[in-house]
Amino acid sequence: MADTLIKSLALLNTKAPYSNTAGKDALDIALIFGSFEQKVSLFFQGDGVWQLMAGQNGSIISVKDYLKTFAAFEFYDIDTIYVCQTSLTQRNLPANFHIEQVQVLNQQAFAQQLTLHQTILRF
Amino acid sequence: MATLHIVRQSAYNTDDFAQCLQVLNTNDVIVFIDDGCYNLQHSLLNTIESSKNIQLQVITQHASARAVSINDAIFTKITMDDLVSLTFENDRVITWQ
Numbered sequence: 596m597a598d599t600l601i602k603s604l605a606l607l608n609t610k611a612p613y614s615n616t617a618g619k620d621a622l623d624i625a626l627i628f629g630s631f632e633q634k635v636s637l638f639f640q641g642d643g644v645w646q647l648m649a650g651q652n653g654s655i656i657s658v659k660d661y662l663k664t665f666a667a668f669e670f671y672d673i674d675t676i677y678v679c680q681t682s683l684t685q686r687n688l689p690a691n692f693h694i695e696q697v698q699v700l701n702q703q704a705f706a707q708q709l710t711l712h713q714t715i716l717r718f
Numbered sequence: 719m720a721t722l723h724i725v726r727q728s729a730y731n732t733d734d735f736a737q738c739l740q741v742l743n744t745n746d747v748i749v750f751i752d753d754g755c756y757n758l759q760h761s762l763l764n765t766i767e768s769s770k771n772i773q774l775q776v777i778t779q780h781a782s783a784r785a786v787s788i789n790d791a792i793f794t795k796i797t798m799d800d801l802v803s804l805t806f807e808n809d810r811v812i813t814w815q
Contacts, residue, residue: 611728613783614753642731645756650785658783686730687759 603634605712608643612662613653618646619661621718626664629671636675637668638709643718644682649693665694679705720745722808724801726815728756734814736762747773747808749801750793754814755781758788777801 606625610617621637628635639647646662653660668674674696681702683690690699700708709715725748729735735757738748750757755776757763766772778795781788788795796804805811 611731611753611756611784614726642728642753642756645784648785652783652785655779655783686756 603636603712603714604628605636605638605709605715607638607640607709607715607717608646609639609641610718611642611645612651613656613658617718618643621716622661622664624716625673626667626671629668629673632672635673636677636708636712637673638705639676639678639682640705641679641682644678644686644688647678647692647694647697648688649691651693662693668694669696677705677708681705719743720747720808722746722804722811723748724811724813724815725750725754725757726752726813728753729760729762730756735760738812738814739765741812742766742770742772744770745772746770747775747804749796749804750774750776751780751801755784755786758786758793763792775800775804 606621608618608621612618625635625637651662653662676697677700678697679702680699683699721743723738723746725735725738727734739762758776758781773794774792775794775796776788777798
């Protein structure tokens with residue numbers, strides 16, 4: 596009997612942080628699922644990798660800095676966070692993130708990891 | 719007879735910046751603001767011919783908010799006020815967004 600997939604949600608972030616609410620929306624859903632103790636994983640690809648870069652400060656451009664809320668992930672047991680190595684290389688960004696437990700996966704492993712989730716929401 | 723190009727999108731996400739480069743003329747000015755700051759290390763920059771004498775400028779606050787480092791050798795750091803005066807100093811303005 597194929598091992599039934601435990602119900603799990605993947606949030607695929609592909610947009611940069613400040614110019615639209617995509618990142619904030621994804622964060623809200625992650626925390627809601629976390630508060631109901633549902634299994635949720637976060638994936639960062641394309642311009643979404645910029646949401647993880649350390650040293651950002653939204654208040655400089657008077658934007659509410661939702662990135663700081665990423666620190667709450669451990670309280671919600673969100674510890675499966677993946678980022679696409681190809682996207683980092685394209686933007687020549689170092690793996691210097693403002694949260695821990697981020698796993699950098701190559702493109703193939705990243706895609707493979709995504710398929711382990713039943714529901715995938717892309718932002 | 720120079721044009722001011724205001725680039726507001728990341729070239730990893732849209733081809734706005736690539737289109738901007740296609741219509742670039744001698745002595746034009748490019749200002750990176752908002753998500754345009756993500757282009758400061760994009761390979762498209764290498765396609766700009768130095769003979770065209772293009773000025774590259776960036777709004778300092780928008781880049782530092784995004785933890786994007788600015789290479790002083792290539793980019794001039796400006797503020798929003800400077801951007802306003804730039805719109806007067808140039809003959810026309812195109813916003814790439």
